[in-house]
Amino acid sequence: IFLWTCTCFSRDITITGKVVDYQARPVANAEIAVVENGMEAETQIEDARICGPIVRTDEQGLFEVKAEIQNLRDVFVVARKSGLALAWDKAPIMAEHAGTAHFNLVMEKTAILTGIEVDLSGKPIAQAKVCAMPKSCYTSTLSQSPFSLPQEWLSVQTDDAGRFKFDIFSADVSSDFCVQTKSHHSVYKFTTNHLSGCGYEVGRPDIRLVLPDEHPVRGRVIEHGTGTPVTGVGLSISSPTDRNRREDIKDQYLRYEVRSDKDGRFVFPGVPDGDHQISLVSPRDKVSAWVANPIGISLNSEHATDDVLHQSLRAEAYSHADDARTGDQGCYLDPHR
Numbered sequence: 001i002f003l004w005t006c007t008c009f010s011r012d013i014t015i016t017g018k019v020v021d022y023q024a025r026p027v028a029n030a031e032i033a034v035v036e037n038g039m040e041a042e043t044q045i046e047d048a049r050i051c052g053p054i055v056r057t058d059e060q061g062l063f064e065v066k067a068e069i070q071n072l073r074d075v076f077v078v079a080r081k082s083g084l085a086l087a088w089d090k091a092p093i094m095a096e097h098a099g100t101a102h103f104n105l106v107m108e109k110t111a112i113l114t115g116i117e118v119d120l121s122g123k124p125i126a127q128a129k130v131c132a133m134p135k136s137c138y139t140s141t142l143s144q145s146p147f148s149l150p151q152e153w154l155s156v157q158t159d160d161a162g163r164f165k166f167d168i169f170s171a172d173v174s175s176d177f178c179v180q181t182k183s184h185h186s187v188y189k190f191t192t193n194h195l196s197g198c199g200y201e202v203g204r205p206d207i208r209l210v211l212p213d214e215h216p217v218r219g220r221v222i223e224h225g226t227g228t229p230v231t232g233v234g235l236s237i238s239s240p241t242d243r244n245r246r247e248d249i250k251d252q253y254l255r256y257e258v259r260s261d262k263d264g265r266f267v268f269p270g271v272p273d274g275d276h277q278i279s280l281v282s283p284r285d286k287v288s289a290w291v292a293n294p295i296g297i298s299l300n301s302e303h304a305t306d307d308v309l310h311q312s313l314r315a316e317a318y319s320h321a322d323d324a325r326t327g328d329q330g331c332y333l334d335p336h337r
Contacts, residue, residue, distance in 0.1 A: 010051075013072065015065040017103035019057050019079045019087065026061030027107055030081040034067040035149045037074045048149045051075070076147045077103045085110045085170035086134070086153070090141045106138075108170035113200070115207025117162045117179060124162025125181055125211065131155045132166055133176040135199055144197035146176055174199035177209060178254065184211055185270030186253035194247045212251045214270030215299050219278070221260045229264025233290060234281030237268045240296060248274075257281055273300050 015034055019027040034052040052067030057079075069075055078088040084107035091101045113132070117125045132154045133146035148154065158164045169175070176191040176199050190209045192198045200207050217237065221230040238255035251272040260266045268278075275298050282288035 010068045010070045013067050013069045014100045015052065015063075015067050015075075015077060015103065016100065017063055017077060017105060019061045019063065019105045019107060021084060022106065022108045026057075026059070027079070027081055027084065028057055028059045028061060030057045030061070030063075030079045030084075030107070031055075032057065032063045032065060033078045033080075033150050033153070034065050034069075035076045035078060035147055036070060037076070037145075037147060048147070050149055054150070072101065075101075076145075077105065078147065078150075078153070079105045079107060080153055080168070081107065083110070084108070085173075086168050088134075088136075088142075088147065089139055090145065092141050108172075110167050111169060111171040111173075111202045113166040113169055113173070113175060113202045113204075113207075115164060115177075115200070115204075115209060117158045117164060117181075117209045117211070119183070119211050120213050124158070124160075125183065126158055126160045126162060128158040128162070128164075128179055128181040129155055130158060130164045130209075131178040131180075132169075133178065133199075134169055134173050135175065135197070136170075136173050137197075138172060144174075144199075146196070146199070148178075169202050171202055174201045176200070179209060179211065181211065184214055185268075186214065186256065186272070188212075189252045189254060191249055191252075194249050212272035214272055217268040217271055217276070217278075217297065217299070219266055221264045221266065229260070229262070230290065231260060231262050231264060233260045233264075233266075234258075234283070235260065235266055235268075236279050236281050237271060237276055238279070240275050240277045271299065274298070 087105040087107045135146040279294040280292045
């Protein structure tokens with residue numbers, strides 16, 4: 001009940017602060033964004049949101065924002081101004097139940113974070129969207145926590161040689177990356193280690209992000225006991241959450257969703273080799289009509305893309321809409337490679 005209450009109810013908080021540069025001079029006309037990372041701990045991006053208007057500092061570097069906050073300990077305040085490095089900080093834990101929070105931000109000189117994006121054969125990928133998820137231990141409250149919004153502040157495109165460059169960070173920053181391309185269906189996350197405090201450091205000369213090959217995953221959703229196709233069911237695919245998979249930092253992608261068609265069929269158009277998990281997606285605004293246990297699949301490049309997996313992978317599901325006493329309503333997931 002406590003977790004549900006924290007997640008579902010937000011409150012208005014007044015965020016105030018002051019922004020200065022590396023010589024302690026007030027920074028006027030800097031943009032200020034209040035960002036809440038949300039509950040998605042793995043990517044820090046899926047449930048992140050901007051929870052107030054983007055405002056600007058006055059001539060004394062002061063700002064004030066009225067923000068709608070769910071959990072103050074997940075909130076970042078970020079400052080941006082051309083010619084200076086981004087500055088950000090998190091709210092202290094002791095301010096969790098306060099009605100106001102104050103931040104002092106220091107904008108440092110800029111440094112360069114650059115790298116190259118290639119496919120599995122080593123060919124550069126042009127016009128790929130690279131989103132940085134920067135982190136720093138500049139203050140004790142940050143604990144190397146990454147943030148991912150506003151995305152337009154943190155995104156660049158690769159050039160014809162596949163190279164990307166960020167010139168908005170200070171020298172003490174490291175970063176993870178999310179990469180989206182026209183040639184790949186999944187959005188891939190890159191980091192240097194499964195530990196959240198690790199990332200690609202500013203100034204590192206050898207950053208090389210390699211996108212894997214992808215394969216489609218196909219399947220059907222049918223009602224348990226009748227074999228009737230189930231239409232319009234949401235499904236998601238993601239990397240498994242077991243500990244061994246979390247420590248594998250290669251070919252990680254962001255969870256994404258599809259829906260079953262009129263014949264109960266669904267297609268995830270592209271995921272990399274390795275282990276994956278398919279789950280039913282519950283709607284956020286109403287009670288789900290179906291439930292199911294997640295099922296695991298494993299893909300490898302030795303199979304042709306139209307091969308059917310040797311084993312039939314199924315998950316039983318039950319409909320809340322039917323009489324619960326019958327206990328025989330449900331669906332099977334039968335994914336095919």
